Amino acid sequence: MSWFNRFSNLFRREIVDKELDEELKFHLDARTRDNLNAGMNAEAAQHDARRRFGNPTLAKERAHETNIVMWIETTGRDLRYALRSLRKSPGFTMVAMLTLALGFGANIAVFTVVNGVLFRPLPFPEPERLMMISYQSKEGGPGLFDRDYLEYQRHVQAFEQIATFHEDSATLTGAGEAVRLPTADVTSSFFPVLEVNPAMGRAFLPAEEKQGSNRVVLLSDKIWRNRFGADANILGKAITLDGVTYSVVGVMPADFAFPHEAALWLPLEVGGDPGNFTTREVVGRLKPQPSQQQALAELEALAKHLPPLPVANREDMVAEVLPMKDLVVGKIRKSLLIFMGAVAFVLLIACANVANLLLMRGTSRQREIAVRNALGASRGRVIRQLLTESTLLSFGGVLAGVLLALLGVPALLALAPAAGVPRIDEIHIDGLVLGFALLLGVFTGILFGLAPALQATGNRVRTFLAVSGPTLTARRAKLRSILVVFEIALALVLLTGAGLMLKSFMRMRAVDPGFRTENILTMTVDLPDASYPTAKAIQAFDSSILTKLSNLPGVAAAGAVNFMPLQPVLIRGDFNLDGGRKWPRDYNVAKLDVSPDYFRVMGIRFLKGSRFTDQDNSSAPGVVIISQSVARTLWPGEDPIGKRITTEDDPKSTDWLTIVGIVDDVRQRLTGQPLPAVYQPYQQVTRPFFLSHMSFVVRTAEKPRSVAAGLREVLHEVDRNQPVSITTLTDLADASTAQTWFQARLISTFSILALFLAAIGIYGVLAYAVTERTREIGIRMALGAKKSHITRMLLKRTLVLVLAGVALGGCGALVLTRVLGKFLFEVKPNDPATFLSVAVILAATGILAGLLPAQRASRVDPVVALRSE
Amino acid sequence: MRTHTNDRLKGTLDLLVLKTLASQGRMHGYAITLRIEEISENVLRLEEGSLYPALHRMTQAGWLRSEWGVSESNRRARYYSISAAGRKQLAEETQEWTQLTSAVARVLSLA
Numbered sequence: 001m002s003w004f005n006r007f008s009n010l011f012r013r014e015i016v017d018k019e020l021d022e023e024l025k026f027h028l029d030a031r032t033r034d035n036l037n038a039g040m041n042a043e044a045a046q047h048d049a050r051r052r053f054g055n056p057t058l059a060k061e062r063a064h065e066t067n068i069v070m071w072i073e074t075t076g077r078d079l080r081y082a083l084r085s086l087r088k089s090p091g092f093t094m095v096a097m098l099t100l101a102l103g104f105g106a107n108i109a110v111f112t113v114v115n116g117v118l119f120r121p122l123p124f125p126e127p128e129r130l131m132m133i134s135y136q137s138k139e140g141g142p143g144l145f146d147r148d149y150l151e152y153q154r155h156v157q158a159f160e161q162i163a164t165f166h167e168d169s170a171t172l173t174g175a176g177e178a179v180r181l182p183t184a185d186v187t188s189s190f191f192p193v194l195e196v197n198p199a200m201g202r203a204f205l206p207a208e209e210k211q212g213s214n215r216v217v218l219l220s221d222k223i224w225r226n227r228f229g230a231d232a233n234i235l236g237k238a239i240t241l242d243g244v245t246y247s248v249v250g251v252m253p254a255d256f257a258f259p260h261e262a263a264l265w266l267p268l269e270v271g272g273d274p275g276n277f278t279t280r281e282v283v284g285r286l287k288p289q290p291s292q293q294q295a296l297a298e299l300e301a302l303a304k305h306l307p308p309l310p311v312a313n314r315e316d317m318v319a320e321v322l323p324m325k326d327l328v329v330g331k332i333r334k335s336l337l338i339f340m341g342a343v344a345f346v347l348l349i350a351c352a353n354v355a356n357l358l359l360m361r362g363t364s365r366q367r368e369i370a371v372r373n374a375l376g377a378s379r380g381r382v383i384r385q386l387l388t389e390s391t392l393l394s395f396g397g398v399l400a401g402v403l404l405a406l407l408g409v410p411a412l413l414a415l416a417p418a419a420g421v422p423r424i425d426e427i428h429i430d431g432l433v434l435g436f437a438l439l440l441g442v443f444t445g446i447l448f449g450l451a452p453a454l455q456a457t458g459n460r461v462r463t464f465l466a467v468s469g470p471t472l473t474a475r476r477a478k479l480r481s482i483l484v485v486f487e488i489a490l491a492l493v494l495l496t497g498a499g500l501m502l503k504s505f506m507r508m509r510a511v512d513p514g515f516r517t518e519n520i521l522t523m524t525v526d527l528p529d530a531s532y533p534t535a536k537a538i539q540a541f542d543s544s545i546l547t548k549l550s551n552l553p554g555v556a557a558a559g560a561v562n563f564m565p566l567q568p569v570l571i572r573g574d575f576n577l578d579g580g581r582k583w584p585r586d587y588n589v590a591k592l593d594v595s596p597d598y599f600r601v602m603g604i605r606f607l608k609g610s611r612f613t614d615q616d617n618s619s620a621p622g623v624v625i626i627s628q629s630v631a632r633t634l635w636p637g638e639d640p641i642g643k644r645i646t647t648e649d650d651p652k653s654t655d656w657l658t659i660v661g662i663v664d665d666v667r668q669r670l671t672g673q674p675l676p677a678v679y680q681p682y683q684q685v686t687r688p689f690f691l692s693h694m695s696f697v698v699r700t701a702e703k704p705r706s707v708a709a710g711l712r713e714v715l716h717e718v719d720r721n722q723p724v725s726i727t728t729l730t731d732l733a734d735a736s737t738a739q740t741w742f743q744a745r746l747i748s749t750f751s752i753l754a755l756f757l758a759a760i761g762i763y764g765v766l767a768y769a770v771t772e773r774t775r776e777i778g779i780r781m782a783l784g785a786k787k788s789h790i791t792r793m794l795l796k797r798t799l800v801l802v803l804a805g806v807a808l809g810g811c812g813a814l815v816l817t818r819v820l821g822k823f824l825f826e827v828k829p830n831d832p833a834t835f836l837s838v839a840v841i842l843a844a845t846g847i848l849a850g851l852l853p854a855q856r857a858s859r860v861d862p863v864v865a866l867r868s869e
Numbered sequence: 870m871r872t873h874t875n876d877r878l879k880g881t882l883d884l885l886v887l888k889t890l891a892s893q894g895r896m897h898g899y900a901i902t903l904r905i906e907e908i909s910e911n912v913l914r915l916e917e918g919s920l921y922p923a924l925h926r927m928t929q930a931g932w933l934r935s936e937w938g939v940s941e942s943n944r945r946a947r948y949y950s951i952s953a954a955g956r957k958q959l960a961e962e963t964q965e966w967t968q969l970t971s972a973v974a975r976v977l978s979l980a
Contacts, residue, residue: 019937019947020921020925022945022947023898023921023946023947024918024921026897026898026899026940026944026945026946026947027898027899027902027917027921029944030899030940030942031899031917033942052916052917053916053917053918054916054917054918054919055918056918058918059918059919059921059922060921062919062921062922063921063922063924063925063926
C-alpha cells in the first residue's frame with residue numbers, strides 16, 4: 001500500500017474497519033462450514049472455529065496497528081482515555097502537575113537564559129566565522145601585543161581581515177547634562193570584520209586611524225536618539241568628548257552594541273613603536289574555506305617568527321584561535337552551566353516524586369489493568385496507554401512550567417548583578433526554548449512513567465486474583481524507597497552547593513577591608529586633558545571641590561583619592577630606593593595620591609609617624625606614607641620613617657620623597673589580598689596622568705544618600721561640564737560580592753525547592769506505607785504493641801531512608817561540588833562544617849516529614865483497622 | 870496446540886505466508902491457513918486470528934498485494950498475492966532460515 005493510500009485511509013477509517021470485519025468474518029464462517037461438512041453439530045462447529053481463531057478483537061487491533069491511521073486513532077483514543085482517567089483523580093493530577101510545573105518552570109527559565117546568552121548566534125552575519133585571536137601567556141586573558149597584531153595583520157592568510165579594539169570611556173558635553181559614556185576605540189577593519197555597517201553615514205576610513213587626522217566618531221542609535229533627538233542631519237556635526245570636538249560620520253544600527261554596551265566608537269591607531277607593550281583583544285573573520293584548526297596552525301607557525309619581547313617570555317605564550325562568542329560569554333558560561341545542573345536536579349526530584357505517585361496509583365489501578373489484560377491487551381499495549389497518560393501529565397506540567405518561566409525569567413534577571421549577564425536583550429522564550437520544553441516533557445513523561453508502567457503491568461491476571469500479594473507490595477515499596485533515597489541524595493547535593501556558596505558569601509562580607517564602608521558617599525570624576533592639561537589645573541579643581549564639600553551641611557569630613565578601593569582601576573608599579581638599595585623584582589605597589597584627610601574619612605588605621613597636612617604642597621619637600629606590608633617588605637626589622645624613595649630613575653634632590661608615616665594595608669577588592677600601597681599628597685603630584693581620575697569621599701552624619709544632591713551641586717558649581725557619578729561605598733561593596741550573592745541565592749532557591757519536594761516525597765511514601773499497613777498495625781496494636789512502639793517503627797524506617805539518602809548524597813556532593821571551586825572564597829569545596837550542617841538540616845526535615853504519618857499510624861484504632869479488610 | 874507454540878512461530882509466520890503465496894498464487898486468508906496446516910501435516914497450527922495482522926503488515930510493507938474477489942462459496946473475500954518485493958524478501962528469509970536451521974542442526978548433532 002502506498003503512502004498515499006495510508007493517508008487516504010485517514011478519510012476511510014470506517015471502510016477499513018468494515019472491510020477488516022468482513023475479512024475476519026469470512027474466515028470464521030469458512031471454518032464453521034468446513035466443520036459442519038466434517039460432521040460437527042452447529043454449536044460445536046462455531047465454537048471450534050472461534051477457538052482456533054483466537055481473540056478476534058485482538059486480531060483486529062493488531063491488523064489495525066499496522067495502519068498509520070489506526071496508530072493515530074489509537075493514540076487519540078489513549079489520550080481521551082488518559083484525560084478521563086486523570087480527571088477522575090483530581091487530587092493526584094493536581095499534586096503531580098504542580099510538582100512537575102515547579103521542576104519544568106525552573107528548567108525552562110534557566111534554559112531561556114542559557115539559550116539567549118550561550119546558544120543564540122552573535123548578531124552578526126555568519127558569526128561562526130568570527131574568531132578571537134590570542135598569543136598570550138596562559139594566565140593572561142586572550143589578546144595580542146600591538147606589535148604582534150601588526151605582524152599578524154601583515155602575514156595572516158586564513159582570515160579575511162583582523163581587527164583590534166579596546167574599551168574606554170569618555171565624557172560627552174554639550175548635549176544635555178554632561179555624561180560619562182562607555183566607548184570603544186576600534187581599528188578601521190573592525191566594522192568590516194563584523195560585517196556591520198552604520199545605519200546612517202559610514203564607518204571609519206583607514207586614514208582616520210592616524211592620530212592627528214580629523215577626529216571622527218560613530219554614535220550608537222541610543223545616544224543618537226536620547227542625546228541628539230534623532231537628528232536626521234547629524235552627519236558632519238561636531239560633538240564634544242572630553243573637551244575635544246569630533247565630527248559624527250555615522251550612526252550604528254539600533255541592535256548593535258559591541259564591545260559590551262559601547263555608546264560611541266572612535267578610531268584606534270595601533271602604534272608599532274618599540275615602547276608599546278599594550279595588549280588588546282583581537283577578532284578576525286575567517287575566510288570561507290579555512291577551519292579554526294587551519295587558522296590556528298597558521299598562527300602557531302607565524303608565532304615562531306615573531307621577534308622577542310622584552311616584557312614577556314615567548315616560551316610561555318600560547319597561540320589560540322577561539323570562537324568570538326567566548327569573548328562575550330566566557331565568564332558567565334560556567335555559572336550558567338552550574339545553574340542548569342542545579343535545576344536538572346530539581347526536575348529529577350520532581351520526577352521521582354511523580355513516579356512515586358504513579359506507583360501508588362498503579363497499586364489502586366491493578367484491577368483496571370488486570371481487566372484490560374484479560375480482555376487481550378498485550379503488556380506493550382497497556383504500557384503504551386500508561387505512558388500516554390504520564391506524557392500527558394508531563395505536558396500539563398510543561399504548559400504550567402512555561403507560564404511559571406514567563407514570570408521566572410524576569411525574576412531571575414532581576415536577581416542577577418547589574419551588567420552581570422551579557423546579551424540580556426536577547427533573553428526571551430523563543431522557538432528553541434519551547435522545543436526544549438516539549439522535548440523535556442516527552443523525555444520526563446517517559447522517565448517517570450516507565451518504571452511505574454512496567455511495574456503495574458509486570459504481573460498478569462494471577463496477581464490480581466491474589467488480591468494483596470505480599471511479595472508484590474514489598475517489591476513496590478522497595479522501588480518507592482529507592483526513589484526517595486535518590487531524591488534525598490539529590491537534594492543533599494544541591495543543599496551542599498548552596499551551603500558552600502552562602503558560606504563563601506558570608507566569608508566575603510566578614511572580610512575586614514581595612515576601611516569603613518558605612519556612611520561614606522563617593523563622587524568620581526575623569527577630568528579631560530583638554531580642559532585640565534596640567535597637574536596644577538587639576539589640583540585647583542580638586543582643592544576647590546574639597547573645600548566646598550567640607551562646608552556642606554551633613555558632611556563630617558571630605559577627602560580625595562585617585563584610585564578608590566572597590567573600583568576596578570588602579571595603577572601599580574615600583575619606586576627607586578635611596579642608599580643603593582634595590583627594589584625587589586616583580587614587587588608592585590599601588591601608587592595612590594590622596595588628600596590629607598583621606599585616611600580619616602575612610603577610617604584607614606594610622607599606625608606610625610605623622611599624617612599629611614595641607615602644607616604638603618608643591619613648594620614643600622616631597623613626602624609619602626606607606627602601607628605596613630611595604631614597610632615589612634622593604635625595610636624588615638628597620639624603621640622606615642625618614643627613608644627616601646623616588647619615582648625618577650635619575651633623581652634630582654627635589655625628586656626624593658621622604659617616608660613620614662605608616663598606615664594599615666587596604667584591600668582593593670573584598671576578595672583580594674591586602675594591597676601594598678604608597679600614598680603621596682595629591683598636591684605634590686606633577687604628572688596630570690595620575691590625577692585625572694579622582695574620587696572624592698565624604699563621611700556623612702546621616703544616611704549618605706541625603707547629601708548626594710549637595711555633592712552634585714558642588715560639582716556643577718566648580719565645573720558644569722563634568723558628569724555626575726555618585727555612589728556609596730556600601731553599594732560598591734555590595735556590587736563586588738553581587739556575583740557570589742546571586743549564585744548563592746539562586747542555588748539556595750533551587751535547593752529549597754529540592755528540599756521541599758524531597759520532604760513531600762518522604763511524607764508521601766510513609767503516608768502510603770501507613771495506609772498499606774493499616775491492617776498490620778491494627779494487628780500489632782491488638783496484640784499489645786504500644787503507640788510509641790508503632791511510631792518508633794515507622795520513624796526507624798524514615799531514618800533508614802534519610803540516612804541512606806544522606807550517605808549517597810554526601811558522596812555525590814563530594815564529587816560534584818568541585819565544579820564550584822572557582823566560585824568559592826575561603827571555603828573548600830569539601831568544607832566539613834557545611835557538609836555536616838547540610839546533612840543535619842536534611843535529616844531533620846526528613847524526620848519531620850515522616851513524623852506526621854508516623855503519628856497517624858499510632859492513632860490507628862485496631863478494631864477499625866481489622867474490620868477494614 | 871498451545872498458544873506459546875504460536876509465539877514461537879511468530880518470526881517464521883511471514884516466511885510461511887510468503888512461501889505459500891509464491892507457490893500457490895492468489896489466496897484468501899482462510900485458504901492460507903488450511904494450506905499451511907496441510908503441508909506441515911498439522912504440526913504448524915496457527916492461532917488463526919494472528920494471521921491477519923501479519924497479512925496486513927506485509928501488505929503495508931509492499932510484499933503482498935490484496936484485492937477483493939469472490940470465493941468458491943460465492944462470498945466476497947480478500948485475496949492476497951505475492952509482489953516482486955515479496956519474492957525478494959522470501960529469498961532473503963529462506964536463506965537466513967536455512968543458515969539458522971543448519972547451524973542449529975550442527976550444534977545439536979555435535980554438542
